[in-house]
Amino acid sequence: EDGSQLWLRFPNVKNGISTDKIISKGKNPTLDIAKKELTTYWQGQAVELRTEKSLKNLKDGYTIISGLDKIIISSAKETGLLYGVYHILRLQQTQSDLTHLNITEKPSYDVRILNHWDNLDGSIERGYAGHSLWKWEDLPGTISPRYEAYARANASIGINAVVLNNVNASPNMLKNEYLIKVKALADIFRPYGIKVYLSVNFSSPKVIGGLENSDPLNKKVQEWWKQKTNEIYKIIPDFGGFLVKANSEGQPGPQDYGRTHADGANMMADVLKPHGGIVMWRAFVYSASPEDRAKQAYLEFLPLDGKFRDNVIIQIKNGPIDFQPREPFNPLFGALKKTSEMVEFQITQEYLGFSNHLVFLGPLFKETLDSDTYAYGKGSTVSKVTDGTLRPAKLTAISAVANIGDETNWTGNHFAQANWYAFGRLAWNHQLGSDQIAGEWIKMTFTDDKNFVNPVKEMMLSSRETAVDYMMPLGLHHIFAFDHHYGPEPWGNIPGGRPDWMPVYYHKADENGLGFNRTQTGSNAVAQYFPPLNETYGNIETCPENLILWFHHVPWKYTMKDGKSLWDELCYTYDKGVKNVREYQKTWDRMEPYVDAERFHHVQSRLKIQSKDAVWWKDACLLYFQTYSKMPIPYDIERPVHELEDLKKIKLDMKHHN
Numbered sequence: 001e002d003g004s005q006l007w008l009r010f011p012n013v014k015n016g017i018s019t020d021k022i023i024s025k026g027k028n029p030t031l032d033i034a035k036k037e038l039t040t041y042w043q044g045q046a047v048e049l050r051t052e053k054s055l056k057n058l059k060d061g062y063t064i065i066s067g068l069d070k071i072i073i074s075s076a077k078e079t080g081l082l083y084g085v086y087h088i089l090r091l092q093q094t095q096s097d098l099t100h101l102n103i104t105e106k107p108s109y110d111v112r113i114l115n116h117w118d119n120l121d122g123s124i125e126r127g128y129a130g131h132s133l134w135k136w137e138d139l140p141g142t143i144s145p146r147y148e149a150y151a152r153a154n155a156s157i158g159i160n161a162v163v164l165n166n167v168n169a170s171p172n173m174l175k176n177e178y179l180i181k182v183k184a185l186a187d188i189f190r191p192y193g194i195k196v197y198l199s200v201n202f203s204s205p206k207v208i209g210g211l212e213n214s215d216p217l218n219k220k221v222q223e224w225w226k227q228k229t230n231e232i233y234k235i236i237p238d239f240g241g242f243l244v245k246a247n248s249e250g251q252p253g254p255q256d257y258g259r260t261h262a263d264g265a266n267m268m269a270d271v272l273k274p275h276g277g278i279v280m281w282r283a284f285v286y287s288a289s290p291e292d293r294a295k296q297a298y299l300e301f302l303p304l305d306g307k308f309r310d311n312v313i314i315q316i317k318n319g320p321i322d323f324q325p326r327e328p329f330n331p332l333f334g335a336l337k338k339t340s341e342m343v344e345f346q347i348t349q350e351y352l353g354f355s356n357h358l359v360f361l362g363p364l365f366k367e368t369l370d371s372d373t374y375a376y377g378k379g380s381t382v383s384k385v386t387d388g389t390l391r392p393a394k395l396t397a398i399s400a401v402a403n404i405g406d407e408t409n410w411t412g413n414h415f416a417q418a419n420w421y422a423f424g425r426l427a428w429n430h431q432l433g434s435d436q437i438a439g440e441w442i443k444m445t446f447t448d449d450k451n452f453v454n455p456v457k458e459m460m461l462s463s464r465e466t467a468v469d470y471m472m473p474l475g476l477h478h479i480f481a482f483d484h485h486y487g488p489e490p491w492g493n494i495p496g497g498r499p500d501w502m503p504v505y506y507h508k509a510d511e512n513g514l515g516f517n518r519t520q521t522g523s524n525a526v527a528q529y530f531p532p533l534n535e536t537y538g539n540i541e542t543c544p545e546n547l548i549l550w551f552h553h554v555p556w557k558y559t560m561k562d563g564k565s566l567w568d569e570l571c572y573t574y575d576k577g578v579k580n581v582r583e584y585q586k587t588w589d590r591m592e593p594y595v596d597a598e599r600f601h602h603v604q605s606r607l608k609i610q611s612k613d614a615v616w617w618k619d620a621c622l623l624y625f626q627t628y629s630k631m632p633i634p635y636d637i638e639r640p641v642h643e644l645e646d647l648k649k650i651k652l653d654m655k656h657h658n
């Protein structure tokens, strides 16, 4: 049991139904897959697969109705029928009632896309599950069977798009020799309803095209992109479009030539337009300026609202800093009124213990999607701002940075598979609850025995909050070790280094207190939020305590809602995080009778690491912050087992490769 089957295991099924029990007109590679899944795994009554033009408004959604002697799945698209088949297989696998089905499913977003941060040399930026799945050297001649397995897994949860390469993009990606390799992947993914997109380097015209510059207003540059795009579509007729990281963390962009993000994005949008392609232009921009990093994307993009072509979508990280275990939602959501916006989540656990820590991200994704921006009055959640509800959008999308590599179990940790699953399910239907998603996943991946499902689900559902507790409670953020972002380094302050890359910039600990003052008396980042949030966040009395150190510099002796001082609250929260991980260890050990030995031991060993890491975080942060608070760690809390000076010496060999 190596985990390679993901959630797609149908353990009780010997054989599916015979082909004559599948009623469907027409032939098509996607339908063939749907039928094959049924004949291999479906044990119920006959199934009819109907393409119905009248269901166009469901997009690639579908209906499922159980009739007297058959189940009828209908969709305007073959992909919808395939999704419908995975739906009934999921119901079968989770032991659901199949007799009275009357289901209508319409996806929340048109484009449900994974972003792979994979490099052409096989390494993965922030990847913790081995090397890249894409074997560029072997393509297009040799086709790994995992390409199709990957496509199938995505289709089973409704993911319909993929960016193959790192946002820190190599210009070589656009060379013909690579496009031919991309085509081979696109051909495998197509029948599963998946379109391929590429990250592009803004300097490509200069670097691989030999032009003098890559200025978006230079006619030759525009012509180069036009020709390149035509070439791509000749090779891959249903190519999706470009993802662009420009003028961010050293990447080239239009500002190198005094142009705006809109100039850059529109140049690409214009050449993609005739082919139906789109540009996903990232808002992850900040520079080493005195301005609060949390404010910069908003300041940069707000003046450009309305200047983007209609096939440009601004891709915005869920929070204003960088995929921290908890952030408030990014204030750009809802602020751009005339520009399409999409969320970018991070499934790979860059700031969440890599593939060592068990952290179920459903609750994190939901927290952002359900956040009320108040952009159009109460109820203007991030999901409604991005899914076309509050303003008509030509195309809606949602993305996440993948956690997938070439390790046998795909994601490095068996439980990290749940985060891939959760993203797909929420991209399809952002109304689903974390509870339901976790439940489905557990039953499909392990067993439906409630002695297993209930405790494991409880562990998963609390795991994100637990990670926040032992890493960065109360709105602390970015106190991770430099560069690799694995362990704690709250003391991090490299002389001469970029201030906004240093933990001390974010926590601002001093004799008076802790936290970043983003109120009117500080950076005033709160002003980027719509009323009443600017007030709620801006007032220390009303600011949610789980974000209090994000928005306020709080005195050590400040009285929290439960009557404790800030310092004590901090201590108890770190301690709670540690205790919870210990509980997870106990929970998991009790699960031994229900799990195969291989997965049991794998997860068990990871929990040991997580448990030690939680103590490491607690000791490092409390001992360090104590040098400022000068207050004792409450005596009923487990004492530190490390010396601060020893912790400061830890150097991990975990450099990431840019």
Ligand code: BDP
Residues within 6 Å of the ligand: 125, 126, 167, 168, 245, 249, 284, 322, 323, 350
């Ligand atoms: C940060 C990562 C960095 C990425 C960057 C990005 O540390 O490796 O390149 O985000 O999203 O989270 O562009």
